[in-house]
Amino acid sequence: MMKTDVFTELLRNSVDVQNFLKRALSWLITRLGSDAGSIYLYDESERRLVLRATQGFDKNLVGKLSLSLNEGLVGLTLREQRTVKEVRGRDHPDFLIVPELKEEDYKAFVSVPIYRGTTPVGVIALQNRREARFSDDDVKSLRELGSGLSAAMENAQLLLEIHEGHPEHPAEPDLDQAPQSGILRGRGASEGIALGRAVLLGTSEAYLSEPNPEHYSVTLKAFQQALKRSIDQVEQLQKDMEIRLADVASLIFSTHILMLKDESFSGEMEQLIQQGATAPSAVVSVVNRYIGLFYQSANNRLKEKVQDVKDLGHRLLANLNRGSHEDGDYIGQIVVAQELLPSELIKITAQHAEGLLLFGGGASAHVSILARSLGIPVIFTEDKALFAIRQDDELVLDGFQGNAFIRPAVTVWEHYQNLRQQYRDSDLNETKVNKSTQTKDGRDVHLYANVNLVSDLPLTKKYKAEGIGLYRSEFPFLIRNDFPTEEEQFRVYKKILDEMAGKEVLLRTLDIGGDKVLSYLPQSSESNPFLGLRALRFSLKNKSIFHHQLRAMLRAGDGHELRIMFPLVSSLDDFREAKGHVVDCIRQLNHEGVSHNDHPLIGSMIELPSACEVSSELAKECDFLCIGTNDLVQYLLGVDRTNEAVSSLYTAYHPAVLRTLARVIRAALNHDCPISVCGEIAADPKMIPFFLGTGIRKLSVTPKLIPEVQKIVSALSWRECQVIAEKLVNMGTVDEICRYLDTLVPA
Ligand code: PEP
Ligand code: MG
Numbered sequence: 001m002m003k004t005d006v007f008t009e010l011l012r013n014s015v016d017v018q019n020f021l022k023r024a025l026s027w028l029i030t031r032l033g034s035d036a037g038s039i040y041l042y043d044e045s046e047r048r049l050v051l052r053a054t055q056g057f058d059k060n061l062v063g064k065l066s067l068s069l070n071e072g073l074v075g076l077t078l079r080e081q082r083t084v085k086e087v088r089g090r091d092h093p094d095f096l097i098v099p100e101l102k103e104e105d106y107k108a109f110v111s112v113p114i115y116r117g118t119t120p121v122g123v124i125a126l127q128n129r130r131e132a133r134f135s136d137d138d139v140k141s142l143r144e145l146g147s148g149l150s151a152a153m154e155n156a157q158l159l160l161e162i163h164e165g166h167p168e169h170p171a172e173p174d175l176d177q178a179p180q181s182g183i184l185r186g187r188g189a190s191e192g193i194a195l196g197r198a199v200l201l202g203t204s205e206a207y208l209s210e211p212n213p214e215h216y217s218v219t220l221k222a223f224q225q226a227l228k229r230s231i232d233q234v235e236q237l238q239k240d241m242e243i244r245l246a247d248v249a250s251l252i253f254s255t256h257i258l259m260l261k262d263e264s265f266s267g268e269m270e271q272l273i274q275q276g277a278t279a280p281s282a283v284v285s286v287v288n289r290y291i292g293l294f295y296q297s298a299n300n301r302l303k304e305k306v307q308d309v310k311d312l313g314h315r316l317l318a319n320l321n322r323g324s325h326e327d328g329d330y331i332g333q334i335v336v337a338q339e340l341l342p343s344e345l346i347k348i349t350a351q352h353a354e355g356l357l358l359f360g361g362g363a364s365a366h367v368s369i370l371a372r373s374l375g376i377p378v379i380f381t382e383d384k385a386l387f388a389i390r391q392d393d394e395l396v397l398d399g400f401q402g403n404a405f406i407r408p409a410v411t412v413w414e415h416y417q418n419l420r421q422q423y424r425d426s427d428l429n430e431t432k433v434n435k436s437t438q439t440k441d442g443r444d445v446h447l448y449a450n451v452n453l454v455s456d457l458p459l460t461k462k463y464k465a466e467g468i469g470l471y472r473s474e475f476p477f478l479i480r481n482d483f484p485t486e487e488e489q490f491r492v493y494k495k496i497l498d499e500m501a502g503k504e505v506l507l508r509t510l511d512i513g514g515d516k517v518l519s520y521l522p523q524s525s526e527s528n529p530f531l532g533l534r535a536l537r538f539s540l541k542n543k544s545i546f547h548h549q550l551r552a553m554l555r556a557g558d559g560h561e562l563r564i565m566f567p568l569v570s571s572l573d574d575f576r577e578a579k580g581h582v583v584d585c586i587r588q589l590n591h592e593g594v595s596h597n598d599h600p601l602i603g604s605m606i607e608l609p610s611a612c613e614v615s616s617e618l619a620k621e622c623d624f625l626c627i628g629t630n631d632l633v634q635y636l637l638g639v640d641r642t643n644e645a646v647s648s649l650y651t652a653y654h655p656a657v658l659r660t661l662a663r664v665i666r667a668a669l670n671h672d673c674p675i676s677v678c679g680e681i682a683a684d685p686k687m688i689p690f691f692l693g694t695g696i697r698k699l700s701v702t703p704k705l706i707p708e709v710q711k712i713v714s715a716l717s718w719r720e721c722q723v724i725a726e727k728l729v730n731m732g733t734v735d736e737i738c739r740y741l742d743t744l745v746p747a
Helices: 003-013 017-032 072-079 136-163 220-244 254-260 263-274 279-296 306-320 342-350 364-374 384-388 410-428 454-462 474-479 486-499 535-541 543-556 572-592 609-613 615-621 629-637 644-649 655-670 688-694 703-714 718-729 734-744
Strands: 036-043 048-055 066-068 084-086 108-116 119-128 183-185 187-190 193-201 333-337 355-359 378-381 394-398 403-406 444-451 467-472 504-508 563-566 601-606 624-627 675-677 698-701
Touching: 003 017, 003 136, 003 220, 003 254, 017 036, 017 048, 017 119, 017 136, 036 072, 036 136, 048 072, 048 119, 048 136, 066 072, 072 084, 072 108, 072 119, 108 136, 119 136, 136 254, 187 364, 193 306, 193 355, 193 410, 220 254, 220 263, 220 279, 220 306, 220 342, 254 263, 254 306, 263 279, 279 306, 306 342, 333 394, 342 364, 342 474, 355 384, 355 394, 364 378, 364 454, 364 474, 378 394, 378 403, 394 410, 444 454, 444 703, 454 486, 454 703, 467 698, 474 486, 486 504, 486 543, 535 543, 535 563, 535 572, 543 572, 563 572, 563 624, 572 601, 572 615, 601 609, 601 615, 609 615, 609 629, 609 655, 615 624, 615 655, 624 655, 629 655, 655 675, 655 688, 655 718, 655 734, 688 703, 688 718, 698 703, 718 734
Parallel strands: 193 333, 333 355, 355 378, 444 467, 444 698, 467 504, 504 563, 563 601, 601 624, 624 675, 675 698
Antiparallel strands: 036 048, 036 119, 048 066, 084 108, 108 119, 183 403, 187 378, 193 394, 394 403
């Protein structure tokens, strides 16, 4: 069984938060064959480590014994963020005698710090009666297992913090109201058509409203049944997601599961019912109290839980609803929200929402890319009329055009119902794709896929991609609650390389920063995040994160041809420094005798004007280049790719963009350096002739678009493309370029 399955089972079989910690500890102790152990969770407000589970020591100390970071080996572990390993714990100068613990019987000691990203979560300590050092393998396993548990441990800590008393009075979230309108215009961030009733998350109606008791079962017995059903459903969701999205869904529903089992949550509901409240009003009252507590918390990570608790309320009510056969999922519903984290998007998709209507452009890029991978229609809008949408309003989303219809006329509803059906039918039809692609005058063009999640692989293979031209390795980092360990990354990369065996795969190292924010990294307040600590810059600053990733890639590449690519390279110096880390990791792995690929091909993305200026130098030293036009366009034109207000200025049909692209491609060809294009415009029918005409032979696109791109390429003549490209680079205005491109492919 994989580790995450074990932890899911542990969550499943636990009756509450304390019980979960106790079981997790007992499992660790058995797994490592130790005699005793303790879990301490870090209470940030008190700055103390509190004993939360113990085996082999007095259980009455749980919740009572706490240590500052300056106390004992446990304090030392978190303070210095390192493993402490001793043959006799009490010989260590930092050992603290806590008389109540009665540790005399135990000699060998090991403890590891648990972090979620860079946030301290706690310490796990194990002890043995024998005077024999814990082995390096034991330590490695404990670190690995502890890190797998970190998300659930943190959720446990957050719940315990809430119970132990914090703000009482929920404040109404302060959100603008605006007049309602029938059609709301925005940007289709993920294609598709959705019809359904609105469910409001994190907008002005953040609290659950009191349902009409007529439709609900009201008794304690009914509540207990609804609770049991809800637990079973969420556990099933967790299992399903771990199969479908193994790379990102690790313990993604752990807050849900822990809360449902938490005495102070479901227990309080039971108490209210026993005191005379109806079951639905007890649910609403407790859920709203928690929403208020979470909103008011100064801790941002607790604020993130608002959605989870509201989700649970929604599910419990659905399970209490006598007339409903729904199970609390979002079937038939369109989620309307102000902002959404990638992890929330995954949870909502797992719960079968029809589509999403989101406010703003905030986190658009990665939420959109993720939504496309998950195949759920999404529209972003900056129209404040979104806040006038009411719970259960009928909505239609046209993710192709970026339009949302609020309470549409019957004719609009029916029109879109038909369109949705046509769209579904066309999806079912076998799309014909050839194994290879040629222009009509016989030039080979290689079509690759951009892959974000392991779940993109089936479509990649179905559409016969010749390889993966871009694997965005940041997705598993973005969605999870914590940095994936080297082992977890290794499994993901290996799966990708194994599934694509014999084909080219470009694994890109972490590209976070900009709009791709990790919720578990303390927000550094950059005023210009796109110009800040992004992508390769982040990796070069955070060497241990970088090394874990590189080691995972090198290990996964054993037996495969491995290609590693760096994002946002700005100079040859950057490239050399990054490559130096690959060499260091290869040296380490050799030294450790761990099997790996020791001759990876190493390349650079071209996404910055500075990189374009040194493209000859890069082409000489890199094994390959890949042009990321999404970023290149924004940096060349100084237009934020996520800002709606300037989106009309964000265009590739600009003389500066076309001339720069032509120059970079020429430099690569002059040095026989393989070059590809992987930005969204690699699939743009107007840009494909230009790319072919300038010498591009590899295009990497969203898997879904491969058949369409193949059709376009097959209808083009390479010679004509050369003439087109020549004309385009000589045009001096956007207007002239647009008019010319319209003659090639009418708008
Ligand atoms: C790009 O910038 O074109 C690219 C492919 O990278 P991303 O969209 O992931 O930033
Ligand atoms: Mg990019």
